[in-house]
Amino acid sequence: MTTQRDVHGELRTRLHTAAEAHEPDRARILARVERGMAGQGQAQVRSAHRATRPPLWSWTRIVGATAAVAGMLAVGGYAVASVVKGDTPAQQTVSASSPPAESPDATSRPPVSPRPTPSPGGGHQAGPSASPPKSPAAKPSPGTAPLLPVTTDEEEGPLWSDGSVDPHSNDFWAQSNVTLKTSEALTALTVQLKVAQTGGVSSAGAWRSPPEDDFVFSVAERDGFLVYTWVLKQGRTVPKGEWVFAGQYDHDRGGRDAHDDTYAIAGRSDGRQTVVGGDFAPHDDKDD
Structure with missing residues (x-):
């Protein structure tokens, strides 16, 4: 019912x-x-x-x-x-990354050339430029390493050398490159760069292509020159190959004349001491 x-x-x-x-x-x-x-x-x-x-x-x-x-x-x-209750799609969020901040060092120093390509005949040619890590700018300090003898022999025994001013140098800043080629492993090595005081010359840093921990570095003002010195630590060796040592420095505004700048290299291999060196002036007589 x-x-x-x-x-x-x-x-x-x-x-x-x-x-x-x-x-x-x-x-x-x-x-x-x-x-x-x-x-x-x-x-x-x-x-x-x-x-x-x-x-x-x-x-x-x-x-x-x-x-x-x-x-x-x-x-x-x-x-x-x-x-339709409960069918509302979940909200989606979109994250946007912040623009990268420009490195302050990008505008403070031009890029430097880590591996200049020297001419076997002694010409001063520089290879492609890059930006290798720079050693902290060392303040001039009393020199402890003895000055190497001045020589114009750029090649002797297993050593070949060349000096050049980096092409990215400008009216306020410059870099001098010392290139070393060795056909034998070196058990002792001293590289010395002398930059003449032409006005306002002061150290702005330095770098080298061999491992930094293998060398003791110093920079000092001596007799009108800013002297950069790299000394291989005892027990370390430098393999055969091509290596670059560079000193960076500020100077008075305008083009700087590197005619009085010099470098010297003393290396030891198989118990034999070899010294080479030169300057940064163009070698027109060797290029002809």
């Missing part, structure tokens, strides 16, 4: 199902409201002279129609919200 309660429950279930499946046509409902409002406006114009009904009646109908539409939209919106 079906009771009234069962009938009400079944009716309630059907109504819920219909409400969930219902998708209101909002455009059609709004069009009907607009047509109704337009028709009501025309009726008011036609009955303006006879006013058979009070004006309150027209607004009452409009308010009632609007309330009915609002109710239908609310029911449909509730059903749609119930269906």
Whole structure:
């Protein structure tokens, strides 16, 4: 036997199902409201002279129609919200990296040439430039290493040498490169670079292509020269090959004349001491 309660429950279930499946046509409902409002406006114009009904009646109908539409939209919106609830996509975030900060050293010093390519005939040619790590700028200190004898023999025994001013030198800063080639391993080595004091010359750093820990480095002012000295530590060796030692320095504004700059190299291999050296002036007589 079906009771009234069962009938009400079944009716309630059907109504819920219909409400969930219902998708209101909002455009059609709004069009009907607009047509109704337009028709009501025309009726008011036609009955303006006879006013058979009070004006309150027209607004009452409009308010009632609007309330009915609002109710239908609310029911449909509730059903749609119930269906799509929980389907909102997760928000996505996009991270943007900060622009890289420019290194302060990038503008303080021009790039330096780690491996000048000397001409076998003694010419002063420089190879491609790069930016090798620089040793900290050493302040002039009392010289402890003895000065090497001045010589113009750029090649002797297993040693070959060359001196050149780096092409990236400018009106305020310069770098002098001393290139050494050895055909034998060296058990002792001293490289000395002398930069003449032409005005405002002061050390701005130094570097070398062999391992830094293998050498004791010093820079000092002596007799009108800024002297850079690299001495191989006892027990260390320099393999055969090509090596570069470079001194960097500031100077007065303008082109600097390196005519009085010199270098000297003393190396030992197989118990034999060899000394080579030269200057940084162009060797036109050897290039011809």
